[in-house]
Amino acid sequence: MKVVPIIVKELKEYMFKPGSISWGLVFPLVFSLAFIVRFGDIDHLAPGLVSISALFATTSFVASSLIFERRLKTFERLLLAPISYGEIILAKVLVGALFGLMVSAITLAIVRYFMVYPVWSWPLTLLGILLANLAFSALGVYISLAVENPINVMTWLNVIRLPMMFTSGAIASLTLFPKWFIAIGLITPMTYSVEALRYSLLGYYDVIAPLYSLPLMLFMTLLFMLLSVRSLRRMY
Amino acid sequence: MKAVIEAKNLTKRYGDFTAVNGISFEVKPGEIFGFLGPNGAGKTTTVRMLSTLTSITEGEAYVNGHDVRRERKAVKKTIGVVQDVSNLYDELTVEENLRFLAKLYDAPLENVSRLIKDFNLPAKKKFGKLSSGYKRRTAIVAALIHEPPVLFLDEPTVALDVQSANLVRNMIQLLNKEGKTIFLTTHNMTEAETLPHRIAIINRGKIVAIGKRNELRKLVGKGVKVRFRVEPLSNRFLRFLEPYSPKPDGETLVVMVEDPDTFLEEFWGLKRELGFRVLHLSTELPSIEEVFLQLTDSNEDGERPCACGGCPL
Structure with missing residues (x-):
């Protein structure tokens, strides 16, 4: 398995790139702090803020890496090496998730400090954050490969990420919306x-029980990884 | 001798556009095979197909006996590729870049320090901080990390200053002396004149000529170029030159002649008769640049007879 050297290389090369720092670290933390300052009691927003952090951190990191690598042709270094497309995609997803875990852990620590009630289940929270980061990272890799011109990747990511903040119930509970809106989410x-973390942090969920939300995140991770491998096959 | 690289009717299409159109050639072990062509002729696409980076639309290709379509991993293990850009990781040092690639190829880590020493690279300097010459040298060294017998070099001296380009050319010769088979794409005529043992010229996706340098020279023009400067230029002498369509080049006149012996015999005969002074007289074969220009400009669509006589053109 050549996944570990790729992960180490990615962290050294892309951790401090402007795309990773601005959209992946500064935006989610400032966004969370803005809500904390506005509302004070942020228990009901905690699942959304942690999810938003994970979403922006993972997708920004993998997009930043793939934009640079596709433009500078360093991605072709990986393609020329005797490793499978699956291994390349796995490494990209794992390193994105690792960066996302770091950022969402910081957000969780800040949010936890301002929560009134104790965390309902730490093990489920950690599992939820892990699976969310994997799913978002895989989504980011897929979008970064699917967009033909790498310069446009960040724009397309925002076209997808920003509406997701609203359709997911991260800001306002899904129970307030009509069924068609929930279906989009x-x-x-x-x-x-958001639903898995709502349950693990607060002990209740709006629409989807953790029995479904957790495995579905794993399913989506695998689905986006398969789609990414297919994209690579089409591109090269 | 069994070919190290073999292309049979190799074709690449992007939608309606045919980038490479049914080309066939063989590269022998230990050879520097020059692949010449203008921009957009299909050089890079050919390298990308042979190195597994781009899928093949039609035809077959074998590298080191491995089918490029079906044995991609085996092909990758036996080739080193230097692309037309120095594509390593800016934030990693030279040593970190090489160590990373050694791990990807399962190459011994001792290779890293040996190559750094052999090619005098600044191990601890970040790749992004290197000059373009050092970047290109490091990129070539990176292709050697797993000791591949075959190297694909795609425009290795493009955008380099004269000194760096010369260093890279020396590196290529050194690697060839060590036994590497080198597939070199270029549109640099200095390289084409000095490095390859054989050359293929590609134009609009088709190979228009293939052979040794001297074989290619015979494909164009009327054999030998005669350059001279005489004083004074009499009408009689100019009438003698008329059938050869002389062209001025600086202070000299240049003619292309099929039979230089007969031409020079007549030339000296006229000198004796007219008594002009010969200030310069030289003969030269057409340069590869001239061959290249003729085959790629005046004959853009047609195919030329192959100089080697044996390839399936």
Whole structure:
């Protein structure tokens, strides 16, 4: 398995790139702090803020890496090496998830400090955050490969990420919305992340029980990884 | 001798556009095979197909006996590729870049320090901080990390200053002396004149000529170029030159002649008769640049007879 050297290389090369720092670290933390300052008691927003952090951190990191690598042709270094497309995609997804875990852990620590009630289940919370980061990272890799011109990747990511913040129930509970709106949310991993973390942090869920939301995040991770491998096959 | 690289009717299409159109050639072990062509002729696409980076639309290709379509991993293990850009990781040092690639190829880590020493690379300097010459040298060294017998070099001296380009050319010769088979794409005529043992010229996706340098020279023009400067230029002498369509080049006149012996005999005969002074007289074969220009400009669509006589053109 050549996954570990690729992960180490990615962290050294892309951790401090402007795309990773601005959209992946600064935006989610400032966004969370803005809500904390505005509302004070942020228990009901905690699942959404942690999910938003994970979403932006993972997708920004993998997009930043793939934009650079596709433009500078360093991605072709990986393609020329005797490793499978699956291994390349797995490494990209794992390193994106690792970066996302770091950022969402910081967000969780800040949010936890301002929560009134104790965390309902730490093990489920950690599992939920892990699966969410994997699913978002895989989504980011897929979009970064599917967009033909790498310069446009960040724009397309925002076209997808920003609506997801609203359709997932991260800001306002899904119970307030009509069924068709909820149905839109169900096609993105963000909704499952918010619902899983709502249950693990607060002990209740709005629409989807953790019995479904957690495995569905794993399913989406695998689905986006398969789609990414297919994209690579089409591109090269 | 069994070919190290073999292309049979190799074709690449992008939608309606045919980038490479049914080309066939063989590269022998230990050879530097020059692949010449203008921009957009299909050089890079050919390298990408042979190195597994781009899928083949039609035809077959074998590298080191491995089918490029079906045995991609085996092909990758036996080739080193230097692309037309120095594509390594800017934030990693030279040593970190090479160590990373050694791990990807399962190459011994001792190779890293040996190559850094052999090619005098700044191990601890970040790749992004290197000059373009050092970047290209490092990129070539990176292709050697797993000791491949075959190297694909795609425009290795493009955008380099004269000194760096010369260093890279010396590196290529050194690697060839060590036994590497080298597939070199270029549109640099200095390289084409000095490095390859054999050359294929590709134009609009088709190979228009293939052979050794001297064989290619015979494909164009009327054999030998005669350059001279005489004083004074009499009408009689100019009438003698008329059938050869002389062209001025600086202070000299240049003619292309099929039979230089007969031409020079007549030339000296006229000198004796007219008594002009010969200030310069030289003969030269057409340069590869001239061959290249004739085959790629004036004959854009047609195919030329192959100089080697044996390839399936």
